[in-house]
Amino acid sequence: MAIENSGKGLQLHSLIKSSGELELSLVEVDVPEPGPDEVVIRVEASPINPSDLGLLLGPADLGAARAGGTKDRPVVTAPVPERFMRAVAARLDQSMPVGNEGAGVVIKAGSDAQHLMGKTVAALGGSMYAQYRLAKVAECLVLPEGTTPAEGASAFVNPLTALAMVETMRMEGHKALVHTAAASNLGQMLNKICLNEGVDLVNIVRRPEQAELLRGLGAKYIVDQSSPTFMSDLVEAVAETGATLAFDAIGGGRLAGQILTAMEQAANRNASSYSRYGSNTYKQVYIYGGLDTGPTELNRAFGFAWGVGGFLLTPFLGKIGPQRAQELRQKVADEIKTTFASHYTAEISLAEALNLDTIAAYNKKTTGEKYLINPNKGL
Amino acid sequence: MAIENSGKGLQLHSLIKSSGELELSLVEVDVPEPGPDEVVIRVEASPINPSDLGLLLGPADLGAARAGGTKDRPVVTAPVPERFMRAVAARLDQSMPVGNEGAGVVIKAGSDAQHLMGKTVAALGGSMYAQYRLAKVAECLVLPEGTTPAEGASAFVNPLTALAMVETMRMEGHKALVHTAAASNLGQMLNKICLNEGVDLVNIVRRPEQAELLRGLGAKYIVDQSSPTFMSDLVEAVAETGATLAFDAIGGGRLAGQILTAMEQAANRNASSYSRYGSNTYKQVYIYGGLDTGPTELNRAFGFAWGVGGFLLTPFLGKIGPQRAQELRQKVADEIKTTFASHYTAEISLAEALNLDTIAAYNKKTTGEKYLINPNKGL
Numbered sequence A, B: 001m002a003i004e005n006s007g008k009g010l011q012l013h014s015l016i017k018s019s020g021e022l023e024l025s026l027v028e029v030d031v032p033e034p035g036p037d038e039v040v041i042r043v044e045a046s047p048i049n050p051s052d053l054g055l056l057l058g059p060a061d062l063g064a065a066r067a068g069g070t071k072d073r074p075v076v077t078a079p080v081p082e083r084f085m086r087a088v089a090a091r092l093d094q095s096m097p098v099g100n101e102g103a104g105v106v107i108k109a110g111s112d113a114q115h116l117m118g119k120t121v122a123a124l125g126g127s128m129y130a131q132y133r134l135a136k137v138a139e140c141l142v143l144p145e146g147t148t149p150a151e152g153a154s155a156f157v158n159p160l161t162a163l164a165m166v167e168t169m170r171m172e173g174h175k176a177l178v179h180t181a182a183a184s185n186l187g188q189m190l191n192k193i194c195l196n197e198g199v200d201l202v203n204i205v206r207r208p209e210q211a212e213l214l215r216g217l218g219a220k221y222i223v224d225q226s227s228p229t230f231m232s233d234l235v236e237a238v239a240e241t242g243a244t245l246a247f248d249a250i251g252g253g254r255l256a257g258q259i260l261t262a263m264e265q266a267a268n269r270n271a272s273s274y275s276r277y278g279s280n281t282y283k284q285v286y287i288y289g290g291l292d293t294g295p296t297e298l299n300r301a302f303g304f305a306w307g308v309g310g311f312l313l314t315p316f317l318g319k320i321g322p323q324r325a326q327e328l329r330q331k332v333a334d335e336i337k338t339t340f341a342s343h344y345t346a347e348i349s350l351a352e353a354l355n356l357d358t359i360a361a362y363n364k365k366t367t368g369e370k371y372l373i374n375p376n377k378g379l
Helices: A002-006 A050-057 A086-091 A111-116 A157-171 A185-197 A208-216 A230-241 A255-268 A313-334 A356-363 B002-006 B050-057 B086-091 B157-171 B185-197 B208-216 B230-241 B255-268 B313-334 B356-363
Strands: A008-017 A021-030 A038-047 A066-069 A074-079 A101-109 A120-124 A132-136 A140-142 A176-179 A200-205 A221-224 A245-248 A251-253 A283-287 A292-298 A306-310 A346-348 A371-373 B008-017 B021-030 B038-047 B066-069 B074-079 B101-109 B120-124 B132-136 B140-142 B176-179 B200-205 B221-224 B245-248 B251-253 B283-287 B292-298 B306-310 B346-348 B371-373
Touching: A008 A050, A038 A111, A038 A120, A050 A356, A101 A111, A101 A132, A120 A132, A140 A313, A157 A176, A157 A185, A157 A245, A157 A313, A176 A185, A185 A200, A185 A208, A200 A208, A200 A230, A208 A221, A221 A230, A230 A255, A245 A255, A255 A283, A255 A292, A255 A306, A356 A371, B008 B050, B038 B120, B050 B356, B101 B132, B120 B132, B140 B313, B157 B176, B157 B185, B157 B245, B157 B313, B176 B185, B185 B200, B185 B208, B200 B208, B200 B230, B208 B221, B221 B230, B230 B255, B245 B255, B255 B283, B255 B292, B255 B306, B356 B371
Parallel strands: A176 A200, A176 A245, A200 A221, A245 A283, A251 A292, A283 A306, A346 A371, B176 B200, B176 B245, B200 B221, B245 B283, B251 B292, B283 B306, B346 B371
Antiparallel strands: A008 A021, A021 A074, A038 A101, A038 A132, A038 A371, A066 A074, A101 A120, A120 A140, A292 B292, A306 B306, B008 B021, B021 B074, B038 B101, B038 B132, B038 B371, B066 B074, B101 B120, B120 B140
16 A cells, blocks of 8 residues: 555646636645544545536636646646636635545544544545545444445435435425436435425436436326426426425526426415515525526516525534434435435546546536546556 | 485506506595595695605506596506516405595594585595595594695605604714705705704705706705716715715616715824724615615625614604604694695696506606596596
8 A cells, every 4th residue: 555655646627827827637645643532544436426526627727728748647637718717716726635425444543543443434524535634533433334435435425415405394384395417326315305294396308318216216296397298397397396495406597496386386276365575475495506507597477485595515414403413414415325325437547537538527517427536446 | 416416436456467458547436435534535635755656556557557447447557577477476466545645624424423524635645646544543644724735735744754764863863964866856845954953964866957946945955866066065064964874766887886985084184093894883774765676786885884774754753653753744744835845746636646647657656746636537
């Protein structure tokens, strides 16, 4: 293992230069000695989530990307269009490590962390596209005996976000959910959670084969955006379930507004009299992703009792407090091979993650396709 | 006075027929006898607010309106485009009285309402475009001695909405406000309230002369949408005031998103490190009007800590409870000639309100222009 030999390891870095160029590279860094309450994880699995792509690729024009460097130390460069430079001003000329979450084996442990030595753990918090990662004991989620790093690689972002949706539904007084891009890894988890807990979930998908996939997983309410009867199907499903809360991974386009319109039409079915300001039923859409980076278009044909907002996991976990957050984490660890199982298109090395064709593939953010980086693969 | 002679009075009604036609007319109705806790108000002043136009005109195509009836009993008809018929399904074929608020003199009073006899009162709750209106004692706001009905006509919608904005700012933990269409009657009230209470207010206006008007009223932060430096001016004003809450009367177009973008850029000025998800500063825009009925376009260049939602006065008053709502109402009565003074373009009769040119004028919703109906004018 490299660390024993050299005391060094590779990290994938993303740099946007003030000259207007994105540079992706593998940087050799020292593996630090862990403090008393710290460990060093040999990372063996870290997913490329849509939420990683913002930091990794920024707003660069990847159609114009060029490959350079060597086979073992590839370097990718791509121009960043001038109009996006202001949006990335705060990160200019800083070489930034990437990778929100991952899993691996503890190979060094401080004096107060000896119980983790040799354990397979998952961690969240960035810099996971790296051979070795320093982590606090408190940041480590110990995976059940027999769990591989690949099985535990996605133990935070998707599982906790799916659980957060159901938590939010209860906290904010809604009784059922709508979810978009519902055939995603996250969507499949949410479907399982809702089936387990008896929560009605309206799954919005973009293609018939995704509807099939969810039907095979026992989903009851599935609405296909590509169907000519999409809007009336959506109104019907929302009316049947009473869903007044949606989580939207798409962001751009008319979908968030269509969901609010469907909720309003469902609410008005039960209205006893006409109100010029729309129904009194409060309707909320949280946008937690940006699969469509275009503008969100709201036609406001849904009265005044509505909200649209951004949703992020970290502030949510802050809001529910450390005890409840830990309960959710433990639930993920307990059900990592069932409810929270993830599927990957391919396992790639750090160098392969900088291959231009591979970048084009994971940057497509195709629902159901996800890449897993194994930073210690092929070394 | 008509009531003494005939026991009848005129009411302005709006009817959308299922055949797809809007009909505006004056309907002769009996003046009811008040119950013990009721009064009859002879309405002498009722404003045409933007919030009245939805019920009054619906989605009719007024470019194709026709005038009919007689001089004293005009009837206006206009086609409702087929695509809007579903949105008004709940009101079809019901002849509906109009007029949210107004003021007048109590001319009949029930046994428990004798103390209101002869008093000038304001009332809220619809059907105010009428010569006579029955009201509960609890619905009447007694105006201070020496207040005319015209002075008290707009004692609810604009004053309470302006007060609600400052209340909401405090309740939701913000420290300054942004307001759009800020030269409106409501905007001028909000400006006075904020000056009185030392709250920083960023006034967004659409034309230079509106900026002048507000400057003359002592406004400190004024940003003109028609200026080529609008966005940088807005960022500057938002940064200086620390405003993270906006109330938007426009609704359609890019403005709500521009305000969130300005708030985000102001927040990032103080950021110590780059966050790929945007700042942690929560930013909120409430849309309380629809001067632009087109879609709201959000480019989401403002991270994930944001919300956009509808805002309506009635649910807000419910939320703060009857005691605080009454305090706000009393504040309006006390300051009706100063903070909450309204200005009108013209005082018109019920028949004049159905004149095609007049309809075109008040339907333009030009900031600073407002019509006042005096249902007892010219009778």
